[in-house]
Amino acid sequence: MALAPNALCFGDGLPGAGVPCAVMLDGESLRVSPMGPSSLVDQIVAFADMAVEAGGLDHDQLVVSWGTASSARTLYVKDPALIVAFRRAAPPELTAHLERAANQVRRARHNHRLLWGTVLGVLTGLGLLFWFGTDLMVEWAVARIPIEWEQKLGETVYQDFLSKETVLKEGPAVRAVQEMTQRLTEKIPNNPYKFQISVVQSPVVNAFALPGGYVVVFTGLMAKAESGEEVAGVLSHELNHVLQRHGMERMVKMLGLSAVVGILLGDQQGLTGLARQVGMELVTLKFGRAQETEADVTGIRLLSDARIAPDGMIRFFERLSEKDKERVEVFSTHPMSAARAALLKAELAALPKRTPEPFTFQWKTIQESLGASEPKT
């Protein structure tokens, strides 16, 4: 029967890579049959004549050595079945040493696993900390930015933006927006911001808020809205982006750690410089989903506090989502989902019922005034 090699034999005069051998247990001894072209003969090594230990790269091989000087031979056995059989057959005094080594290997392997487990655990922990920690860190850093800096920052970008646009200085539309803002801001407790609202002539259906309380409403939005309450809803949403300092949070996130460090070191100059760099990006700043939801919820509360019919906000959102194909920019970053509408409705149901007070203006008149001042396209 041709035997498959299951061990390697090393020694003087043998190849460096070892000679493949077939090793078998044979009573009180091992029969070692060298394979291959060499002229080596079978050897029978008695248990009494050999020394055993664990060896190899992972200490998982049985090393059997015998002989002295030039006839010294070392056998490396990897086959687990043979190792088990050997440990059963060999006398305890021979294997006692081996058992100790085996225990050591087991312990080393256990420690090895433990170490890797710890390393992986620590890495996972760091990963989680980084994932969830950044938001907390950003909030923490933003809370340390004085409102005045934020205003300075917002104002720079606000003026830059307005200088390129046609701003409506007066007229029914401006007065209407001022009335809405007035009613909303009155109801903000401890309001640190002095809100500035501009109405900009543009067909874009949008409104945005800059850090520091600078809000821009486009006439396109007012033309699309069916009532003043709808515009007030969007306005309330935008005001709450400012109040929750979402713009700053996004900016700190965008600019990264360097800005955070700058803020901590009180480097206002650097911050303003960076803000100029990102300039217009701030205008088109995309808020995160969580921020949008927060602005929605706090926005509808503010509407209710200001006694402006809050369902206008929901209706406007719903209408826009129906016409989503038109890419209404105000919500293009986060298209209105049924879940978002449902959330607002639930929030509205939880709010105390208040009798809404209508605005002093007639929405039709406002829209007609816009239509008159806006060139038809």
Next chain:
Amino acid sequence: MKCEILYPGAFPMVRVYLDASETVKAESGAMVAASPTIDIESKMEGGFLGALSRKMLSGEKFFFQTLRASRGAGEVLLAPTVPGEIVLLELDGVNEYMVQKDGFLAGAEGVKIESKMQSLTRGLLGGEGFFILKIGGTGQLVLNSFGAIHKIELKPNEEYIVDNSHLVAWSSTTTYNIEKASSGWIASLTSGEGLVCRFRGPGVVYIQSRNPGSFGNWIRQFIPVSE
């Protein structure tokens, strides 16, 4: 499968003769030319997870290519990416080699390849990364190196010291420890050797005569900096 090294030296190529329906596993991208009877299959050795772990962990290519002589006997020419010698090893089922991740070029169908996690110290300091390839099984194995390949044969308990970035492959009967090149840390770093591996026999260690990392550093100074 029969292998023959063409143009031995810095720019060698391996010619692999395949009998009908025989296959050879090769590093992906290693094929230079082949007979029209040879089909190339991309196979994830060790299944998808095995391949993924090899890719993620040892940086080895995700897929090995399998070249199959499905339409009759033929030959395939294979070459490594880097200039350097190629060595052929015959695996008999008992021999097992640990191979650093860029060392594998090709292997016969019976050659088994797995990636193996090293101990933390060896992974951190050994210079081969945390994962190396453990190659066993039966059949011919083709390894490639950067520079020439030098074979060191170690008798039982014989020791040899190798700069870790010159390692290509070593048999699993050897053990090694990582140590400083000189007795002091300063001397270790200033001697330019840093860390070395102290191998202990019996077994064989294959080393490459050039250090890829040092070569990279050296060549960097000649790369024009854009902008």
